[in-house]
Amino acid sequence: MATAIIYATVHGSTEKAAKLLADELENAKTFDINRESFDLNEYDAVIIGSYVRMGLFDKTVRKFVLRYYPVLMKKKTAFFMCSLMKENEEKYWRNNFPPQLTEKSKTAHFGCEFKRENFRGFEKRVAKSVIKRNDEKGIYPEYELDREAIVRFGKELIKDGIS
Ligand SMILES: Cc1cc2nc3c(=O)[nH]c(=O)nc-3n(C[C@H](O)[C@H](O)[C@H](O)COP(=O)(O)O)c2cc1C
Numbered sequence: 001m002a003t004a005i006i007y008a009t010v011h012g013s014t015e016k017a018a019k020l021l022a023d024e025l026e027n028a029k030t031f032d033i034n035r036e037s038f039d040l041n042e043y044d045a046v047i048i049g050s051y052v053r054m055g056l057f058d059k060t061v062r063k064f065v066l067r068y069y070p071v072l073m074k075k076k077t078a079f080f081m082c083s084l085m086k087e088n089e090e091k092y093w094r095n096n097f098p099p100q101l102t103e104k105s106k107t108a109h110f111g112c113e114f115k116r117e118n119f120r121g122f123e124k125r126v127a128k129s130v131i132k133r134n135d136e137k138g139i140y141p142e143y144e145l146d147r148e149a150i151v152r153f154g155k156e157l158i159k160d161g162i163s
Contacts, residue, residue: 001076003028003162004038007049008058013112014051014082017145021047021080024154026163033060040068045076045162050096051112052083054126057096065097076162077105080153082112084130084143106160108153114143 005028007018015032022028028047031038040046048065050057065072079102081092089109093102119127157163 001027001044001161001163002042003045003047004040004043005030005047005049006033006038006061006064007031008033008051008061009082010051010053011113011115011118013110013114013145014049016113017080017082017110017150018047018049020145020147020150021049021154024151025157028163033058033064040071040075043075045078046072047078047080047157047162049080049082049110052081052085052088052092055088055092055095057081057092062096065101069098069101072101073104076160077101078107078153078157078160078162079105080108080110082110082145084112084114084134086111106153106156108149109146110149110153111144111146113145 003025005018005022007014007030009015009032018030022030048061050061079097086109093107116127
């Protein structure tokens with residue numbers, strides 16, 4: 001079964017996660033939705049991954065999911081997000097994707113890398129406040145992709161017939 005992993009990234013975490021997940025699967029190709037083209041008809045299974053900013057997934061990802069909702073409902077699908085706040089995961093799914101789609105799909109949160117030196121201007125201010133809030137709560141002292149979660153998700157997807 002051919003699988004497309006379609007992702008959006010700003011600073012590279014989600015791209016890295018998409019490629020690590022592809023390595024766990026048998027016949028998966030990755031596509032940056034904002035830079036590469038692909039034909040959904042060529043794939044029986046579609047995995048979509050996005051970063052989260054201010055509670056929202058990438059705009060192109062959100063538009064794509066709404067536009068191709070009927071097609072995606074008929075395919076095997078799975079979704080992942082890369083973000084800092086795992087505790088908000090359910091809220092992010094709810095606010096960004098139609099529930100029918102996430103209910104029929106496996107979903108995962110892969111954490112993210114969060115490199116202060118990447119950020120400029122507005123990003124820098126938001127990053128500072130997010131980190132401060134998390135540090136104060138004593139959560140996420142390390143900002144790394146959750147590689148175990150990626151491997152685990154890959155295994156679950158293979159079991160589910162996505163590979
Ligand atoms: C401006 C900005 C806003 C962010 N907002 C959120 C947020 O609302 N929730 C969250 O969990 N993480 C948030 N993050 C963390 C990002 O989700 C994280 O940096 C993400 O993995 C980046 O993915 P990328 O490296 O693929 O661009 C934010 C980061 C930035 C820079």
